[in-house]
Amino acid sequence: xxxxxxxxxxxxxxxxxxxxxxxxxxxxxxxxxxxxxxxxxxxxxxxxxxxxxxxxxxxxxxxxxxxxxxxxxxxxxxxxxxxxxxxxxxxxxxxxxxxxxxxxxxxxxxxxxxxxxxxxxxxxxxxxxxxxxxxxxxxxxxxxxxxxxxxxxxxxxxxxxxxxxxxxxxxxxxxxxxxxxxxxxxxxxxxxxxxxxxxxxxxxxxxxxxxxxxxxxxxxxxxxxxxxxxxxxxxxxxxxxxxxxxxxxxxxxxxxxxxxxxxxxxxxxxxxxxxxxxxxxxxxxxxxxxxxxxxxxxxxxxxxxxxxxxxxxxxxxxxxxxxxxxxxxxxxxxxxxxxxxxxxxxxxxxxxxxxxxxxxxxxxxxxxxxxxxxxxxxxxxxxxxxxxxxxxxxxxxxxxxxxxxxxxxxxxxxxxxxxxxxxxxxxxxxxxxxxxxxxxxxxxxxxxxxxxx
Amino acid sequence: xxxxxxxxxxxxxxxxxxxxxxxxxxxxxxxxxxxxxxxxxxxxxxxxxxxxxxxxxxxxxxxxxxxxxxxxxxxxxxxxxxxxxxxxxxxxxxxxxxxxxxxxxxxxxxxxxxxxxxxxxxxxxxxxxxxxxxxxxxxxxxxxxxxxxxxxxxxxxxxxxxxxxxxxxxxxxxxxxxxxxxxxxxxxxxxxxxxxxxxxxxxxxxxxxxxxxxxxxxxxxxxxxxxxxxxxxxxxxxxxxxxxxxxxxxxxxxxxxxxxxxxxxxxxxxxxxxxxxxxxxxxxxxxxxxxxxxxxxxxxxxxxxxxxxxxxxxxxxxxxxxxxxxxxxxxxxxxxxxxxxxxxxxxxxxxxxxx
Numbered sequence: 001x002x003x004x005x006x007x008x009x010x011x012x013x014x015x016x017x018x019x020x021x022x023x024x025x026x027x028x029x030x031x032x033x034x035x036x037x038x039x040x041x042x043x044x045x046x047x048x049x050x051x052x053x054x055x056x057x058x059x060x061x062x063x064x065x066x067x068x069x070x071x072x073x074x075x076x077x078x079x080x081x082x083x084x085x086x087x088x089x090x091x092x093x094x095x096x097x098x099x100x101x102x103x104x105x106x107x108x109x110x111x112x113x114x115x116x117x118x119x120x121x122x123x124x125x126x127x128x129x130x131x132x133x134x135x136x137x138x139x140x141x142x143x144x145x146x147x148x149x150x151x152x153x154x155x156x157x158x159x160x161x162x163x164x165x166x167x168x169x170x171x172x173x174x175x176x177x178x179x180x181x182x183x184x185x186x187x188x189x190x191x192x193x194x195x196x197x198x199x200x201x202x203x204x205x206x207x208x209x210x211x212x213x214x215x216x217x218x219x220x221x222x223x224x225x226x227x228x229x230x231x232x233x234x235x236x237x238x239x240x241x242x243x244x245x246x247x248x249x250x251x252x253x254x255x256x257x258x259x260x261x262x263x264x265x266x267x268x269x270x271x272x273x274x275x276x277x278x279x280x281x282x283x284x285x286x287x288x289x290x291x292x293x294x295x296x297x298x299x300x301x302x303x304x305x306x307x308x309x310x311x312x313x314x315x316x317x318x319x320x321x322x323x324x325x326x327x328x329x330x331x332x333x334x335x336x337x338x339x340x341x342x343x344x345x346x347x348x349x350x351x352x353x354x355x356x357x358x359x360x361x362x363x364x365x366x367x368x369x370x371x372x373x374x375x376x377x378x379x380x381x382x383x384x385x386x387x388x389x390x391x392x393x394x395x396x397x398x399x400x401x402x403x404x405x406x407x408x409x410x411x412x413x414x415x416x417x418x419x420x421x422x423x424x425x426x427x428x429x430x431x432x433x434x435x436x437x438x439x440x441x442x443x444x445x446x447x448x449x450x451x452x453x
Numbered sequence: 454x455x456x457x458x459x460x461x462x463x464x465x466x467x468x469x470x471x472x473x474x475x476x477x478x479x480x481x482x483x484x485x486x487x488x489x490x491x492x493x494x495x496x497x498x499x500x501x502x503x504x505x506x507x508x509x510x511x512x513x514x515x516x517x518x519x520x521x522x523x524x525x526x527x528x529x530x531x532x533x534x535x536x537x538x539x540x541x542x543x544x545x546x547x548x549x550x551x552x553x554x555x556x557x558x559x560x561x562x563x564x565x566x567x568x569x570x571x572x573x574x575x576x577x578x579x580x581x582x583x584x585x586x587x588x589x590x591x592x593x594x595x596x597x598x599x600x601x602x603x604x605x606x607x608x609x610x611x612x613x614x615x616x617x618x619x620x621x622x623x624x625x626x627x628x629x630x631x632x633x634x635x636x637x638x639x640x641x642x643x644x645x646x647x648x649x650x651x652x653x654x655x656x657x658x659x660x661x662x663x664x665x666x667x668x669x670x671x672x673x674x675x676x677x678x679x680x681x682x683x684x685x686x687x688x689x690x691x692x693x694x695x696x697x698x699x700x701x702x703x704x705x706x707x708x709x710x711x712x713x714x715x716x717x718x719x720x721x722x723x724x725x726x727x728x729x730x731x732x733x734x735x736x737x738x739x740x741x742x743x744x745x746x747x748x749x750x751x752x753x754x755x756x757x758x759x760x761x762x763x764x765x766x767x768x769x770x771x772x773x774x775x776x777x778x779x780x781x782x783x784x785x786x787x788x789x790x791x792x793x794x795x796x797x798x799x800x801x802x803x804x805x806x807x808x
Contacts, residue, residue, distance in 0.1 A: 133554070222742040225742070280651075283653070284653035416772070420744075420773075424745070424746050425756070427656065433748075446754060453571060
């Protein structure tokens with residue numbers, strides 16, 4: 001009899017174990033079913049996942065009514081937590097911030113969250129991901145903050161969907177002290193000939209200026225493909241154009257076509273960068289070495305954006321030099337830098353839309369901008385923001401913004417993953433496997449075959 | 454006594470039918486997309502009810518079968534949920550235009566025909582096969598030599614064994630980044646001196662492929678070595694003693710006694726390296742991320758010179774955001790691996806009979 005009881009108890013323990021995994025398992029099976037019928041019955045799915053998102057929020061330990069925000073920038077996680085605290089303090093409402101970043105892209109994670117009926121109310125997307133979420137993002141047009149910014153994301157069918165939380169800029173970042181010593185005026189660098197003279201001057205004075213090379217340009221594809229394939233390639237798409245000029249991105253998205261004349265000029269400019277770049281860095285360098293070299297004054301220019309500011313200023317050998325951005329002047333009169341929000345916050349239309357809207361409105365206002373600009377070091381996209389960012393690039397960016405000389409981040413609208421093929425062309429060009437014509441024809445071929453896939 | 458049995462039977466039937474009813478109700482709630490919060494509890498309680506009912510069911514004839522079922526259930530259930538259901542869903546999604554969120558239409562075999570029209574995918578398949586063949590030979594060779602070394606009478610054997618095995622304990626991603634550093638900063642000094650080539654091995658498709666093979670052997674040979682050591686240690690001492698009395702030299706002992714005696718070990722190791730090389734992902738991802746250019750393959754310029762099958766599937770689905778095509782590729786991957794595994798089981802069984 002005793003054995004019996006023991007056996008029963010063992011079975012009981014086993015069953016308990018089973019319920020634990022069974023509970024999780026039902027979730028999985030359920031999400032499969034949700035995806036199955038998701039297309040057929042959108043409205044049904046909507047009602048269902050809305051409710052599930054509620055319970056999901058309760059599950060994850062945050063209080064029931066909290067608006068959940070999924071952040072994709074790990075470097076500002078602490079400041080966003082402060083932001084949530086401040087919001088609670090001022091309005092009494094809860095916001096919980098979850099951060100995804102590093103090697104996990106928020107886009108993948110969101111797909112998992114969607115399958116698990118665990119969607120956050122506000123989440124980060126890049127512009128070309130909007131179509132993926134077609135019909136699931138709330139229209140934010142008519143919100144008061146939309147009058148204070150030029151940078152909101154507008155979608156053809158869903159309306160105003162993206163809240164810009166920061167502006168980032170990319171072009172050729174320069175070391176102002178070095179340029180001044182060499183007698184080069186960065187404002188004059190708006191044509192290939194001006195660039196050529198400036199670069200040759202700098203190159204001839206390398207020893208005096210303490211430079212290793214004129215450019216800190218790295219075309220390594222495995223880890224820095226996002227830099228060459230997205231940001232530098234973006235200069236082909238947008239350099240010299242007005243903020244809303246979509247000529248070349250539209251051409252690209254029409255089956256991967258490129259403008260060969262423009263690409264040729266771009267290729268020649270990149271060729272100059274290859275020639276005057278640090279050979280130690282060019283083919284197999286790393287982001288760390290690139291930014292470190294710039295911070296230590298070894299390069300006059302570096303092909304990154306204002307996101308390097310923290311790394312530069314915290315480098316122990318940083319001499320305190322001023323910095324700014326020079327345009328990729330690969331054609332005459334190209335005097336713009338790319339500036340805009342690299343990603344946006346969007347509101348999930350089946351989540352707590354009204355609470356989320358209220359929160360976003362609050363974020364665009366003074367006390368929140370104080371945290372975002374002064375603590376997180378972001379550049380505000382809102383024209384009524386009175387805080388000057390601590391960013392050492394801020395003065396330069398602001399001067400371009402005020403003069404209306406910013407081009408769009410249309411590189412974010414190219415087909416997902418294109419950077420992984422284009423970065424390889426940059427790498428081959430840097431290694432000298434092809435000339436400028438070869439670069440143009442190869443670029444044309446990889447783009448069209450990538451769009452054909 | 455009779456009453457007791459009848460009572461028990463009634464109770465167990467009640468549990469079983471109640472459980473079935475609850476499970477069915479939970480499934481109906483799920484399929485009908487109800488948002489009742491208790492549907493998960495229904496399912497779990499239902500399953501528990503069925504299991505309890507089966508456990509106390511008063512029968513002698515079927516008792517054993519029922520107990521087998523009750524005790525196997527947790528394992529089967531976990532297997533069903535984590536392997537079988539995803540497999541079926543995956544095959545289903547490969548016939549649609551699924552994007553990771555939803556699908557809007559069935560596309561039939563389009564994904565399957567599309568993947569064979571991609572030169573980059575064909576390249577990945579060929580590269581993977583080449584990688585598998587090279588590795589199967591090299592890993593086994595290196596591991597066997599290390600095993601011979603580690604079963605000899607050297608001093609400090611424990612140290613050598615541990616250090617050869619150590620790379621296997623480091624995760625593939627970490628390993629990839631460590632070696633990336635080595636290739637970019639240390640190996641370049643050697644290549645500059647020897648070939649006047651200051652670029653990292655990883656920047657050229659051919660040498661990058663060799664680099665992946667080197668790292669993989671370094672990672673995996675220690676593990677296979679352990680299996681060979683075990684095999685070599687099971688060779689009976691009296692046979693070795695007899696052969697030495699008969700005057701066999703060390704080479705004869707190795708080729709005519711030891712290797713034939715460890716034939717089953719060789720089979721196991723061959724298949725272990727075969728399947729794991731096929732599934733190569735993490736080192737590939739961390740070391741080159743599939744980059745490398747191929748100037749002309751099937752008429753196009755490829756940018757995925759070192760991208761193997763598993764990484765190609767991941768990139769197709771997650772990076773290029775084409776989940777359905779990735780699923781179709783994964784199905785092909787599954788078929789290839791299933792064939793290899795079936796072959797392995799078949800050959801291993803045959804060998805065992807011979808022994």
